[in-house]
Amino acid sequence: MDDTDRALLAELQADATLPYSALGKAVGLSAGSAHERVRKLRERGVIRRTTVDVDPAAVDRGVLAFVMLQSNAWMGDPPTRDALAAIPEIQEAHIVAGSSSLLVKIRTPTTEQLQAVLRRVFDIDGVTGTETIVVLETFFERPLNVTDDPDRAR
Amino acid sequence: MDDTDRALLAELQADATLPYSALGKAVGLSAGSAHERVRKLRERGVIRRTTVDVDPAAVDRGVLAFVMLQSNAWMGDPPTRDALAAIPEIQEAHIVAGSSSLLVKIRTPTTEQLQAVLRRVFDIDGVTGTETIVVLETFFERPLNVTDDPDRAR
DNA sequence: GATGAAAGACTTTCTTC
DNA sequence: GAAGAAAGTCTTTCATC
Numbered sequence A, B: 001m002d003d004t005d006r007a008l009l010a011e012l013q014a015d016a017t018l019p020y021s022a023l024g025k026a027v028g029l030s031a032g033s034a035h036e037r038v039r040k041l042r043e044r045g046v047i048r049r050t051t052v053d054v055d056p057a058a059v060d061r062g063v064l065a066f067v068m069l070q071s072n073a074w075m076g077d078p079p080t081r082d083a084l085a086a087i088p089e090i091q092e093a094h095i096v097a098g099s100s101s102l103l104v105k106i107r108t109p110t111t112e113q114l115q116a117v118l119r120r121v122f123d124i125d126g127v128t129g130t131e132t133i134v135v136l137e138t139f140f141e142r143p144l145n146v147t148d149d150p151d152r153a154r
Numbered sequence C: 001g002a003t004g005a006a007a008g009a010c011t012t013t014c015t016t017c
Numbered sequence D: 001g002a003a004g005a006a007a008g009t010c011t012t013t014c015a016t017c
Helices: A003-014 A020-027 A031-043 A078-085 A111-122 B003-014 B020-027 B031-043 B078-085 B111-122
Strands: A047-054 A063-071 A090-096 A102-108 A127-141 B047-054 B063-071 B090-096 B102-108 B127-141
Touching: A003 A020, A003 A031, A003 A047, A003 B047, A020 A031, A031 A047, A047 B003, A063 A111, A078 A090, A078 A102, A078 B127, A102 A111, A111 A127, A127 B078, B003 B020, B003 B031, B003 B047, B020 B031, B031 B047, B063 B111, B078 B090, B078 B102, B102 B111, B111 B127
Parallel strands: none
Antiparallel strands: A047 B047, A063 A102, A063 A127, A090 A102, A090 B127, A127 B090, B063 B102, B063 B127, B090 B102
């Protein structure tokens, strides 16, 4: 995982349809070498998948909310995970530190359907409360930054 | 945007490296027709980009936090947006309803660097407070669900 | 809007360094 | 690990329905 690998990842995050010839040119490698490095990045699991970014509004998922869940027991086990994963509107679920125990990201067509999802969440074993933050506008959502030196900011 | 388009989007979300022949087979179309539909989905902006999903831990971004920002003024304008976008560790930024005005998602290598980012955030005009939720473990992060009927849940 | 086929471009593999 | 080239596959376009 050197700077060339990071540069390849950044290029692929921006446009994974680039041919290896262009990818190689962008990072100063031949097409064959670029291909070999990308193959290894996939093999090692650094690249988890190649995917498309879909506009939520265009598929009628215009409502976005973050919900913090309170519980009366440890929620870090597979049953909780599976119960959350079974709700397709939940896009992310995280165990967190702080007064909540879980944080989930939910997308629905309407606030009415958000309410329906919250009802399902409340039915999960151990859940004792929810706090919902509704998103009014998304400034941006972008790929993980892989290139900048994090020490820069200090 | 019919069920076939949604099926194509679901296939591409799962694996955007599939050849059009396989894509067509999965949804009951010829390779040519699948290609034509995907082309239009890109043209209309339904598909915003083709990208790779990178494992944060593999590129030394193992610390994830959600931060709620309080402010003493309306933060929904471009200057605020640009100030947040200039911080590469911020992966998402949303204007929200509720007691906070903004919610941001931050990834850093260490909690020390999370602290450095919070300091930068505090320096943005109008920011009067932050509340940080540190993620201990991510259950899952998955593509937006595009196929399920949202009425199912009610 | 879908199909099947042709032309061109790209991926993948292999040999060499 | 990188480069260059060959073989095979895929993308893209087009004529047709």
